[in-house]
Structure formats: structure tokens, C-alpha cells
Amino acid sequence: TILRNSFDRIFIAAAIGTVAAGKYFIAYQVATVLTLVCSAVNQAWSPWLFQKLSTEKPEDRAEIMRVTYIVLAFFGVATVLLMIFGPYLVSVLAGGRFGNAGDLIVILAPASGLNGAYYLFTNHIFFSQRTEWLAMITVATAAIQTALTVVLVRAFGAQGAAYASLCGGLIYFIATWIAAERLVPMGWFDRLIHMRRNHARVSDDPHGRME
Numbered sequence: 318t319i320l321r322n323s324f325d326r327i328f329i330a331a332a333i334g335t336v337a338a339g340k341y342f343i344a345y346q347v348a349t350v351l352t353l354v355c356s357a358v359n360q361a362w363s364p365w366l367f368q369k370l371s372t373e374k375p376e377d378r379a380e381i382m383r384v385t386y387i388v389l390a391f392f393g394v395a396t397v398l399l400m401i402f403g404p405y406l407v408s409v410l411a412g413g414r415f416g417n418a419g420d421l422i423v424i425l426a427p428a429s430g431l432n433g434a435y436y437l438f439t440n441h442i443f444f445s446q447r448t449e450w451l452a453m454i455t456v457a458t459a460a461i462q463t464a465l466t467v468v469l470v471r472a473f474g475a476q477g478a479a480y481a482s483l484c485g486g487l488i489y490f491i492a493t494w495i496a497a498e499r500l501v502p503m504g505w506f507d508r509l510i511h512m513r514r515n516h517a518r519v520s521d522d523p524h525g526r527m528e
Contacts, residue, residue, distance in 0.1 A: 325466050325478040332470050340418040341475040343411045344403075345482075348425035351399050355392060355433020362388065363440050370444050370501065378503055385437055396430035424479035431486035438490075441497035450496045458489045 326345070330338035362384075369377040403426055404419025411418055442451050462485030469477030498505050 324463050325470075325482060328466055328470055329475055329478055333474055337475045340411075341421060341478055344407060344418040344421035344425055344479070347403055347407055347410070348399065348422060348429040351392075351395055351426060351429040352433045354395065355430070355436055358388065358391075359433075359436035359440070362437075366440050367444055370441070382503060382505065388437060389434055392430050392434050396426050399426040399429075421475060421479045424476065424483055428479070428483040428486040431483075431490040435486075435490045435493045438494045438497040441501040441503075442493070445500035447500050450500065451493070454489065454492045454496060458485055458492065461485065461488060 326338050326342055329341050366381060369381050400423050403422035407419040407422060439451060442448060462481055465481035465484055466478050469481050471477070473480065494505070497503075
């Protein structure tokens with residue numbers, strides 16, 4: 318986690334200079350506010366989640382899924398708001414010298430949102446007590462993001478580091494979700510597949526009927 322969160326700034330400073338690193342750092346700090354909000358939500362949510370998981374009742378599992386989708390929607394809205402208003406916040410905080418750091422927020426905001434959303438599924442792994450899965454995901458994601466940072470910074474400058482962070486966040490989120498489903502089966506993907514099939518049937522049915 319430390320490698321994922323710090324290597325990009327160190328490499329930017331070494332590869333293209335401290336001014337670019339400063340611009341990236343300011344944008345990153347503003348975007349991190351979203352991750353902190355997600356972390357706070359997770360601290361409030363995790364006791365309820367563990368209690369529901371421990372019952373192993375189908376109705377409790379269904380409730381977990383419903384609430385998770387609602388929280389994910391909230392994180393999504395918060396991400397969009399940060400993408401819209403983040404650049405203005407950066408310009409206020411950084412002034413003229415780093416004002417264009419706001420351009421990076423559009424990329425770093427969804428990266429932070431994904432880093433925060435992963436908390437919703439990492440708790441399932443903690444519940445299963447198979448934390449070695451989480452360690453493997455963290456190490457693999459850090460390695461991939463580090464390699465992407467080196468390649469993309471050389472090609473696109475500080476913006477490349479932001480794209481690498483976004484890719485890392487997406488990989489981290491998806492891998493954690495898959496691992497959580499493997500260790501504590503909830504039927505996440507079964508439901509998504511069922512919804513997709515129903516949508517296809519409705520599209521094919523001239524009367525628009527749904528199962």
C-alpha cells in the first residue's frame with residue numbers, strides 16, 4: 318500500500334521534476350479526501366456487516382447486497398462531484414502556480430473512489446480469515462501499478478501517473494471483489510448475470526415482459 322501511494326510522486330520528481338511532482342501531490346491530496354470519506358463509512362458499516370455475515374441467513378445476505386449497492390452508488394455520486402468541483406478546490410488551495418493540477422482530479426477522483434469502494438469487499442475477506450488473499454492482491458496490484466507508472470510517466474508526464482493510479486485502483490477493486498465472492502459466496506455475479514439475461518429477454522419481448 319505504501320508503494321502504491323508514494324512511488325508515483327517519487328518517480329515523477331525524479332523523471333520530470335519537482336514542479337510536476339508538486340502539482341501531482343496537490344491533486345492527489347485533494348482526491349484522497351474521497352478515500353478518507355469511504356474509509357469512515359467503512360468503519361461505521363463493518364460491525365453491521367460482520368453481524369449479518371455471521372448469521373449465514375439468505376435474507377441477511379440479500380440485505381448486505383442491497384445495502385452494498387446503495388453505498389456503491391453513494392461513492393459513485395461522490396466521485397462525480399469531486400470530478401466536477403475538485404479542480405476549483407485545487408485552484409483555491411494551490412493558487413496560480415499549481416492551479417492546473419485540477420486537470421489531474423478528473424483522473425484521480427475515480428481512482429480514489431475505487432480505492433475507497435474496495436473496503437466494502439475487503440471486510441468479507443477479513444471475515445473469512447483468509448487475509449493472505451488480500452496480501453497477494455495488494456502485492457500484485459502494487460507491482461502492476463509501479464510498472465504502469467514508469468511507462469506512462471515517461472509517455473504522458475504527471476497525467477500518466479494519474480492513469481496508472483486509476484488502473485491500479487480498478488485492478489485492486491475488481492480483484493478484491495472476486496476474492497471476496499470466492500471466500501464468502503454471496504452471489505454477486507450470479508445476480509448480475511441474471512439481471513443481464515432478464516434485460517436481454519425484455520429487449521427481445523415485444524411486450525416488454527420481465528421474469
